[in-house]
Amino acid sequence: MNHGGNIYRFAQYLGCLPEQVVDFSANINPEQAVDLDCLQKVQFEPYADPDYGLLKQALKVRYPQPVDVDIEVFNGASAAIFALLRWLQPRDLVLYTPLYGEYAQIAGHLGCTLHNINRFDSLAMAVPKNSTVIFVNPSTPDGQLYDMRALLTQWQAADCTIIVDESFLDFCVADSVVRHSTQYDNLYVIKSLSKFYGCAGIRIGFILAAAQAIKALKRFEPAWKLSSFDMAYMQQALANAAFIEQTRQQTAHRRDLLGQALQASNLFVRIYPGQANFLLAKLANDGNGYQLQERLAASRLLIRVCDSFVGLDKSHVRFAVKDENAIAQLASCLSDIPL
Known part of the structure; x- marks a missing residue:
């Protein structure tokens, strides 16, 4: 299970239903902002508005932006990433x-020359x-929230095109870098709505x-x-202003x-202090995250092993923030695992 969120394959492996899996691998808010009953009157004819007018209006209210900054919507943040790099x-x-x-x-498909910078060790390189x-800010899989001012200055001095992925910023009390777009035309901000609004x-x-x-x-x-x-659902979700602060407080708790x-289990040598809706942890004694994943599978708990992230290995595992019952179940299962 290299990638988070594939509960269907995991359920098939266990011989259970997907809804019986407690999915700590996918960092999606366990709460939703929309009562589906309010969508019963969605019209499926005629064609949807190809300019996405009402949705864009809702986005501009929810995410204020400077004059001369505009929005383009996509079928998910992954599609936005691909379209932007393909165009650039x-x-x-x-x-x-x-x-x-x-x-x-x-980048590999597009033939780019890749330069990896380890932000843990060489942020100012x-x-x-x-x-x-x-x-990515806050970062994944560790959830660190960065002050972007010095980095933006450095990148602008090098005449860079800048892409900042803020897919998890809604979970934090922090400003978007989009306000800098008026001073720098080559700045692109990517946002996802599925994580915060619990609608993968x-x-x-x-x-x-x-x-x-x-x-x-x-x-x-x-x-x-x-x-x-999709548009009707998200317009309703964006209009639920109370959900924003409620989710931030609930997620922090x-x-x-x-x-x-995780700390009480004594299985981990380090728990990274994240600010998003997940936590990264490193197993003690360079432990094997796949072995931990297998032990938790018996209780239908799915976690993310992070060896597919450059710079991390199979001793790093990520846990999404779920509700109190799921966290209590995880705590009980971890306490039963021998050191």
Whole structure:
């Protein structure tokens, strides 16, 4: 189980139903902002608005942006990542690792020259002139929230194209770097809605950038990337303003409970202090995360082993923040595992 979120394969392996799996591998909010009853009147004819007018209006209310910054929506953040890199066609691509593998995979398909910078050890390392840099904030899989000002200054001085992935920023009280777009045209901000709004099956992500850049990017995009139902769902979710602070407080509380459960097990030599909706931990004595995964599988608990992240190995495992009952179940199972 190299990738998080594949509960179907895991359930098949266990011989159970997917809904019987407690999925700590996928960092999706266990709460939702929308009562599905309010979507009963969604119209499936005529075609959906190809300009996504109402959805974009809701996004602009939820995510204020400077004048001359625009939005393009996509069928999930992964689709946004692919479309942006395919359009930019970068020659030199700088990845601040560890981070998830989609960026490196797409770069490989596009023939980019990859430059990996380990942000744990070499955050201030110089980057190639005119390169494209990708930074995830808060980071994954460790959840560290970075102050971006010095990095933005460094990248601008090197005339870089800057991509900042803020898919988990909603879980934090922090400002988006999009406000810097008015001073730097080559800044692109990617956001995912599925993580924070607990709707992995509703595939909506978007890019914020200078209006002229968005206009150029849109020329290569098809119409009707999103369904009427997806858009109606997300418009309702974005309108639930109370859900934002509720989720942040709830996530912080549950993240503390999760950290306490991991600490109490004495199985880990380090628990990284994340600010998102997951925690990264390193097993003591360079333990094997796949063995821990196998032990937890007996209780239908699925975790993420992080050896697919550049710079990490199979002793690193990630736990998503779930509800109190799931965390209590995990704590009980961990306490039964011998040191």
